[in-house]
Amino acid sequence: MLASFDALKKILRRLPGIGYRSAERMALYLLLEGREQAQELIRGLSSSLDALQMCSLCGNLAEAERCSICSDPARDSSLLCLVETIPDLYAIERSGDFRGRYQVLGGKLSPIRGVLPQNLPLAHLRHRLEQEKTREVILALGGDTESEATCQYILREILQPLGKEVTRIGFGLPSGSGIALADADTLHTAILARRKL
Amino acid sequence: MLASFDALKKILRRLPGIGYRSAERMALYLLLEGREQAQELIRGLSSSLDALQMCSLCGNLAEAERCSICSDPARDSSLLCLVETIPDLYAIERSGDFRGRYQVLGGKLSPIRGVLPQNLPLAHLRHRLEQEKTREVILALGGDTESEATCQYILREILQPLGKEVTRIGFGLPSGSGIALADADTLHTAILARRKL
Numbered sequence: 001m002l003a004s005f006d007a008l009k010k011i012l013r014r015l016p017g018i019g020y021r022s023a024e025r026m027a028l029y030l031l032l033e034g035r036e037q038a039q040e041l042i043r044g045l046s047s048s049l050d051a052l053q054m055c056s057l058c059g060n061l062a063e064a065e066r067c068s069i070c071s072d073p074a075r076d077s078s079l080l081c082l083v084e085t086i087p088d089l090y091a092i093e094r095s096g097d098f099r100g101r102y103q104v105l106g107g108k109l110s111p112i113r114g115v116l117p118q119n120l121p122l123a124h125l126r127h128r129l130e131q132e133k134t135r136e137v138i139l140a141l142g143g144d145t146e147s148e149a150t151c152q153y154i155l156r157e158i159l160q161p162l163g164k165e166v167t168r169i170g171f172g173l174p175s176g177s178g179i180a181l182a183d184a185d186t187l188h189t190a191i192l193a194r195r196k197l
Numbered sequence: 198m199l200a201s202f203d204a205l206k207k208i209l210r211r212l213p214g215i216g217y218r219s220a221e222r223m224a225l226y227l228l229l230e231g232r233e234q235a236q237e238l239i240r241g242l243s244s245s246l247d248a249l250q251m252c253s254l255c256g257n258l259a260e261a262e263r264c265s266i267c268s269d270p271a272r273d274s275s276l277l278c279l280v281e282t283i284p285d286l287y288a289i290e291r292s293g294d295f296r297g298r299y300q301v302l303g304g305k306l307s308p309i310r311g312v313l314p315q316n317l318p319l320a321h322l323r324h325r326l327e328q329e330k331t332r333e334v335i336l337a338l339g340g341d342t343e344s345e346a347t348c349q350y351i352l353r354e355i356l357q358p359l360g361k362e363v364t365r366i367g368f369g370l371p372s373g374s375g376i377a378l379a380d381a382d383t384l385h386t387a388i389l390a391r392r393k394l
Contacts, residue, residue, distance in 0.1 A: 002248075002249060002258055002260060004241070004244050004245040004248045004249060005245060005249060005258055007241050007244075007245075008241045008242060008245045011234065011237050011238050011241045012238070014231075014234060015223050015226060015227070015231070015234075016222050016223060016226050017219050017222060017223070018223075021284075022214050024284055025213050025214060025284070026212050026213060026214070026215075027245070028258070028282075028283055028284070029212065029213050030212075030242060030245075030246075031245055031246065031249050031250075031258065032251055032258070032283075034211075034212070035246060037208065037211060037212075038242055038246055039246070040208050041208050041209070041242065042239050042242055042243060044201070044204050044205045044208045045205060045227060045235055045238065045239055046239055047201050048201040048202060048204075048205045048224070048227075048228055049227075049228065049232060049235055049236070051199075051201045052199060052201060052202060052228050053228075054229050061199055061202055061225070061228065061229070063199060085225075086225055086229075087218075087221055087222070087225070
């Protein structure tokens with residue numbers, strides 16, 4: 001009926017997590033009540049596209065060829081933290097404890113969803129590890145099966161052959177939470193990960 | 198950290214149905230893998246904003262001052278269908294049975310969410326009904342409490358004083374569905390709405 005409206009819905013629908021109804025609702029909002037906000041979105045998106053790119057070294061968002069972490073000489077280049085996504089990287093930065101560098105994988109191995117080793121930047125990771133004086137690699141992927149398989153694969157195919165020290169982030173009870181509310185898997189992991197006091 | 202990225206997230210977050218995490222995911226997608234799609238979004242949104250506006254008569258999306266329905270002389274102007282939203286209007290159009298005209302209310306009365314009679318285009322509706330030779334008004338609002346209250350209010354304050362014939366869309370069992378799967382409220386309404394065969 002309205003060609004430009006249909007085209008806009010189609011574009012919005014291809015965004016991650018947006019279905020048909022959300023796309024329609026968003027398009028109507030932007031064209032009716034939110035017209036000013038739509039102009040802001042156009043301006044904000046244009047200037048972000050101009051200002052930001054992917055860091056050529058670690059895959060983080062960057063304002064130049066290298067991101068602020070990779071180009072910060074105060075960061076410890078002997079520590080490399082592997083994360084799945086940029087929001088994971090931000091979460092670790094917010095925790096304030098990590099002073100090393102990152103490599104964003106951009107995904108995890110999943111034969112079912114068609115993500116194979118060649119779809120992850122593993123050749124790039126191997127190259128970095130050969131070039132940089134990395135002492136320890138921290139595997140900061142989640143606790144699901146696909147993340148576990150990805151860690152195992154990277155360990156066996158890349159990190160062990162290069163003889164790097166490898167650690168995996170700790171798993172167990174989330175800080176501030178109670179025993180009775182934890183699920184069985186979490187408690188299982190927490191008991192396995194018990195430490196001597 | 199990255200000012201333009203933060204600004205973009207903030208704009209996206211104000212879209213309907215988008216929370217903090219979806220906004221971040223969407224912004225990262227648009228700036229990294231989806232850069233081409235981001236350019237399409239900018240173009241699609243710009244041309245839609247130029248091409249589309251709200252129909253000054255019924256509140257539908259329009260390519261001119263009046264929408265295609267209001268400006269179609271073949272539509273029956275003696276029938277006026279009241280809907281809450283534009284997607285409701287589209288749904289009725291898809292059913293193909295209605296040849297009259299519409300009034301989009303853009304909301305329903307809800308004292309809790311601060312939607313009062315003066316926030317709905319009721320003065321405009323009264324004016325239309327006085328001007329146009331409307332014979333029948335069809336209340337095509339949903340079956341929830343707020344929609345019911347809105348129908349009752351419009352009936353009492355506007356439609357009855359003007360002496361218009363008023364109907365409400367039918368409620369009952371959805372077409373193709375079974376008795377055993379229907380919830381108690383739907384069955385209650387369906388039994389009340391039974392017809393002689």
